[in-house]
Amino acid sequence: MHEIRKDSAPGVWLASLGEGPGKEAVRLGRKGEELHPRVIAGLGRKLSLYSAGDSPSCAGNEGGTRGALFDGLLYNRVELSLQLFGSRSSAASNADVVLEGYGRWGQEILERIRGVFALIIWDDDRDTLLCARDAVGFYPLFYAEVGHEIFFSTSIDALLAHPDVPDKVSLPIAANYLRHIYPSIEETFFAKIKRVPSGNFMNITRGTRQVKRYWDPFPSGAGVEWVGEDEVARFDFLMNQAVTRCLDLGPAGIFLSGGLDSVTVAAVAAERSRDRGMPDPLGLSLLFPHPECNEETTQKAVAKALGLQHVMVSVDEAAGPLGLILGAIRMSSTWPTPLQSVWNPLYYRLALDGKRRGCRVILTGGGGDEWLTVDPLYAADLFREMNFPGLLRLLNSFQRSYQLSLPSLVRNVLWNNGVMPLLSEAWAGSPFREPLREWMWKHLPETMRRRRLRHEQRSKAIIPSWVIPSGALCLEADRHAERNREPELAAGRKEGGFYLRMARRFIDHPLLTIEMEESFETSLRTGVPLHMPFWDRDLIDLLYRIPPDSLNKGGRSKGLVREMLARRFPDLGFERQKKVFSLNFFTSRTSRESRSAWKAIGGAPTLGGLGIIDSGLFESILFGNGADRKTQDAQWTWDVLNLEMWLRGKLSGKNEEVPVDFPRKDFRKKFSCKTS
Structure with a gap:
């Protein structure tokens, strides 16, 4: 019979690294148990843990100068245990294996382990902190730096349970959420809480910080060795x-x-x-x-x-x-x-x-x-190679796999993902681009001003008029979006073609990380x-x-x-099965239920009060009295209702469903206009 692992479900915990274990008790988990910290390792700065269950696995060396926390599953624990402990391998925990492996191989231990996990290693002798999460980010790892202390957890709620961790929401990030502009991979919706990205480690040695990928299926500048x-x-x-x-x-x-x-x-x-x-x-x-x-x-x-x-x-x-x-x-x-x-x-x-x-x-x-699928940007690579039979095969595969019309496929696959990226790349890399722009600004300034105005109007037309109407928040949200703007796919050929560049962007995209964390x-x-x-x-x-x-x-x-x-x-x-989509069902159900949901929660006073939306304009459009058709998009409606209730939950300060009578008059104190 199969033996079931004891560490089958993740647990809630909070760790800290500081001068000593704090005296504050915290309440963690759905039961809200009051917990005090226990020291795992450290003679100077100490790695301490709040936990009521078996998670995470903990280990420390005999001198108390080195310790490890490991939350998750270590697929190759048996193999590594035999290699590291020999006959004593059966008694080794996941944290024992990681700590012993770190002592033997250093940071290279991350390349040897297989599993889904978040891990923390503190080496007092070297004044080194090493944190990492698994390759694809099944397990999150969040942290908050408060003074000379760092708090860690796989749960944002656990971090916020500590009285020293600020709970202010970043308004620019929340506002840009409605514009479908995502923060950097290390940022969260909370101003003082960051994440270690999936497949990355964070090493802090004597105050010097390094965040870097330890697993990279798409090494920068390296071509792919296609398999046979x-x-x-x-x-x-x-x-x-x-x-x-x-x-x-x-x-x-x-x-x-x-x-x-x-x-x-x-x-x-x-x-x-x-x-x-x-x-x-x-x-x-x-x-x-x-x-x-x-x-x-x-x-x-x-x-x-x-x-x-x-x-x-x-x-x-x-x-x-x-x-x-x-x-x-x-x-x-x-x-x-x-x-x-x-x-x-x-x-x-x-x-x-x-x-x-x-x-x-x-x-x-x-x-x-x-x-298992081929991104349509592969069409740009095929165009560049003049591989027209390959283009026909690609187009045919999309037609036979998706319920889309042929004109729609030709426009999206061949033009939007084939020709346009090549034109953009050619223009971005042209030696005539900047001289031509300078000449036109010098000799045709009115033409360039009209051109820029048209470009700005087209950009604004993508975003409904009720989103971040104006003011200081709009400026701060714009600055934040500019700092985190994604590089153009057309920027250079170093990354091995459009197909691989899109794959690289995908694994580093904040949305993928957020979806994994939701799971x-x-x-x-x-x-x-x-x-x-x-x-x-x-x-x-x-x-x-x-x-x-x-x-x-x-x-x-x-x-x-x-x-x-x-x-x-x-x-x-x-x-011969074709892909099934639920978009039309989502659209029809949202259209049917959104108005009653809006009335049930009393509109969006939080979003309106913070200046994130013009709630009156949004309501008039939602109920059919406006002309801005963007709001008719079910995704916009869901985003507004969703963000309104989420912000109310942060105002309440409780991990329970909130009443309708929020926000309070002092609600702005719970938010920060700064992102760090």
């Missing part, structure tokens, strides 16, 4: 390994959507569970009523073919009496960051159903869209971890080196899994 067919065949092995690592936590549930990614995970999990003598996975499915995204037939057929017990819950049942929108924004008011996904409460409910039925881990198909927060709150096998580090190391034509094997996207699924489920048509 023999290495592509390793996909099945690595996919099995990725799922097996998740099953080490115990009986699994599968968020089964009916799409290629979740069905692949379900098929592998069912086979591996039976091979290991474990209970069959439990299928957990949401039933969407909209015909464009209703996959009920496929979901039931897959569960039946795999012999799985299957739980199906309708969207309305999962949303409950509050409905989708109001239920989601009420949940958002209690979370450390605004919810990114309106569907989160529905899957939260589904995860709790799985937990009640004995699931110790829930697997999803997350990551499949990112790693982790769901794990914390439900008590059952969510894992995504397609985000396994070893699997990604292969997938990013698979040539685009191999990813589109058979002339469709996700060709690596289509063939296997077609063999496994010959009657379900996976070899």
Whole structure:
């Protein structure tokens, strides 16, 4: 029988590094237990921990000068333990392994470990602090520097539980959220709380700080060594390994959507569970009523073919009496960051159903869209190479894989992602660009002023008029956006082409990190971890080196899994399945529920009072009395309602759903116009 790991679910904890353990007690977790710190290591500055459970794993050396905290799963603990401890390996904890490995290999330990984790190492002898999180960021790691002390946790709420950690929200970041402008990878919505980016370490030695990637599938300036067919065949092995690592936590549930990614995970999990003598996975499915995204037939057929017990819950049942929108924004008011996904409460409910039925881990198909598909910017690389047969194959694969018209595909794939990036690159690198601009400003100033005015008007037209109307906040938000502006994809050819440059931007994008952290927060709150096998580090190391034509094997996207699924489920048509989108359902449901949600929460007095929106103008447009059609976009409406309730939650100072009668008169004291 399979042995279940004790460290299956993440816990809540708070660590500090300072001159000594503080005397302040903190209340952590949903139960709010009062905890005092205990010293892990350090004779001068001390690494201390507040924790009521088994998380994180802790270790210290005999002299008390070196210590480690490790929260997460160490996949290769057995191998490393044997290498480091020999016959004593069975007694070594995750933190023991990491600390001993650090003593032998130093910072190189990060390149040797495999797992999902956040870790902290304090070396008093070298006055060195080393912090890191896993390669793809399953586990967060936040920190706040207060005077000469640094606080750490995988939970923003745990950091804010300490009385010395400021809880002010960064207004420029919150305001730019509505403009869909994201902060830097290290920033959070709180002015004094930062994050260690995924796949990075932070090393502070004698006051000198370094933040750097230790795992990089796209090394800057290096070309990709595309793999051959023999290495592509390793996909099945690595996919099995990725799922097996998740099953080490115990009986699994599968968020089964009916799409290629979740069905692949379900098929592998069912086979591996039976091979290991474990209970069959439990299928957990949401039933969407909209015909464009209703996959009920496929979901039931897959569960039946795999012999799985299957739980199906309708969207309305999962949303409950509050409905989708109001239920989601009420949940958002209690979370450390605004919810990114309106569907989160529905899957939260589904995860709790799985937990009640004995699931110790829930697997999803997350990551499949990112790693099994070819980005349309590959068209720019093909144009540059004059590879017209390749362009036709790429266009054909999109047409056969997505429910989009041919004119739309030609415009988006060939023009927007093919020709335009090349033109932008050529102009950005032209030696005539700056001399021509200077000449035109000197001899044709009125023409250049009109041109700049048109450009500014086009830029402003993208943002609705009710967002950050004017004033000091608008200026500060603009400055923050300018500081964190993403580099143009067309800036130089060093990164190995547009296709790889987009992949580089993707893994470093704050939105990916925030989404991972939202998944982790769901794990914390439900008590059952969510894992995504397609985000396994070893699997990604292969997938990013698979040539685009191999990813589109058979002339469709996700060709690596289509063939296997077609063999496994010959009657379900996976070899020709097209991508299903829920956008139209989201739009219709938001349109139906947003007005009642707006009335239920009493509008947006917080956003209006802070100057983030013109709430009167937004309300007039929402209720159909305005001409700005941007607000009719469901995403804008969701963003406003979501941010309003989240800010109210920060005003309340409590980790519970807030009443409608906020904000208070002194609410501005809870916010900062500065981002650091």
